[in-house]
Amino acid sequence: MKPSAPTLGDLGFEAMVLSGCTPSRQIEALFREDRGLRAVVVEVRGDLCLLTRDQLDHKMTGRLGYGRALNARVTAEALVPCSTFSLPPSLDLRSAAAALLGRPEESRYQDVLVVPALGAPRVVPVSQVLEGLSDVFRHAALHDPLTGLANRLGLEESGHALLAGTTSARTAALYVDLDDFKVINNTFGHRAGDKVLTAFAARLEACTRPAAPGGCGHAAGQHEGKSRLGRIDPSQPASRFARQALIRRRLPQALASKAFSLHYQPLMDIPTGACAAVEALLRWQDPELGAVSPSEFIHMAEHTGLIHAVGRWVIDQACAQARLWAEAGTPRAVSVNISPLQLAAGNLVTVIHESLQRHGLPPSLLNIEITESAAITDLPSAVAQLRTLIGSGIGVALDDYGTAYSSLSLLRELPLTGLKLDKSFIDTIDTDPKSAVLVASVMASARALGLRTTAEGVERETQQEVLRDLGCDTAQGYLIARPLPPAELPDAWPVGTTAGSAAGTTADTAAVAQDPGR
DSSP states (O other): OOOOOOOOOGSSEOOOEEEEEEEEEHHHHOOOEEEEETEEEEEEEEEEEEEHHHHHHHHHHHHTTTTTHTTTTBBBHSSSSSSOOOOTOBBBHHHHHHHHHHHHHHGTSOOEEESSSSOEEEEHHHHHHHHHHHHHHHHHHHHHTTTTTTTHHHHHHHHHHHOOOSOOOOOOOOOOOOTTTHHHHHOOOOHHHHHHHHHHHHHHHTOOOTTOOOOOOOTTTTSSSSSSHHHHHTTSSSSHHHHHHHHHHHHHOOEEEOOEEEEEOOOOOOHHHHHHHOEEEEEEEETTTTEEEEHHHHHHHHHHTTTTHHHHHHHHHHHHHHHHHHTOOOOOOOEEEOHHHHHHHHHHHHHHHHHHHHHHHOOGGGEEEEOOOOOOOOOHHHHHHHHHHHHTTTTEEEEEEETOOOOOHHHHHHHHHHHEGGGGGGGTTTOOHHHHHHHHHHHHHHHHHTTTEOOOOOOHHHHHHHHHTTOOOEEOSSOOOBBBBBHHHHSSOOOOOBBTTTTOOOOOOOOOSSSOOO
């Protein structure tokens, strides 16, 4: 079942209500004695008005420094603004964010007064609304939007914790297929099919304990017919498990055998349509396995520690290619995705600077993107390294924002120059107004922090138009261009052309992505 959505009334704090006749000196004393007090509510002839600490300070220090003398004898009624922005407590956070974005720029980030029908008023900081939206992003990334059950990403995140449990309880994975479900969609329509799925999800949750997460996987016997149950036989592993074992065995040989390569996907600067850079995508072509997706081997490289060798190779190859483009008179900035495990090693600055020096590449032609494949375990060390890189002229962006470990607190704590919004939130931006509101709130937060924004997975012109209206800086996706080998890139997307004159596009970063298709 889907959890109840948080509302504005769940946030903030219960406000102190003062009479409009309260002397200004008494109000100053309240704020002076309680440094954590953000605001009070003043009742003026039956109306409630918000008086924040900043507003009081402005009144008392304004007018060429004579504000305190002029307002020493006034009452609270004279101190409150002419009008107060208030919202109902029942408002959901998406709607609240839309209302906040509609406020004038100078007051958009001021605290909000929430007035319930019964009970005391509340004061809600805008930062709490945006933080709550981050939780909405995270839940949407880890759960199916229709049924509310955990999706594959949710299973991957919680599965490790279940398998590592110290209790004697046993964990089982259940693969369920709905026979002839396609017939329901074709006969009664997709709305009827959606109702069947939600009803089935409710029944499934009703027969499981609260701590069992929903998910999906592959098991032996899943293609052996309908109306049957099957059990995984460890002596006969399914093809997926066999493939994973082979990937693990052949991964150390991939670097030595030169089986890795980098393809480059153009990005587009939305306001101008001009090409400034590309994103590098890691490819692995194995003689036994064939094409191996980064989603299949990146996590394994992190688990085995090979991510450090692979990461060094990627950085070096990206710098080498960027140097070739610069020498050819077609400079393109190249950005490399960095695993948090590379940050945890503590030598990232040295590795990057050595590669820049080896190829004679200016730092301005290299950017990095922090991927969310693993949590950042040593935040102070990561902050120090990223700050050093930014100081040397290298751009730093947070990739795939809205999934896995991303949050507004991470935006606040990490030194960054850019933000990339995950494809899952761009997919419906042109068809679902709520998705547009979510993206708009992220864009507003990024602009307030001075970050450039990039939208991943842009596949339709209508998506691009919405992003342009929202003020997004850069677009990336198959609408712009597919990833290409470096030898094919100049012909398909010459530097200096625009989206209207070539089948590709631009941006100011490029990255070694874990997803083969942006």
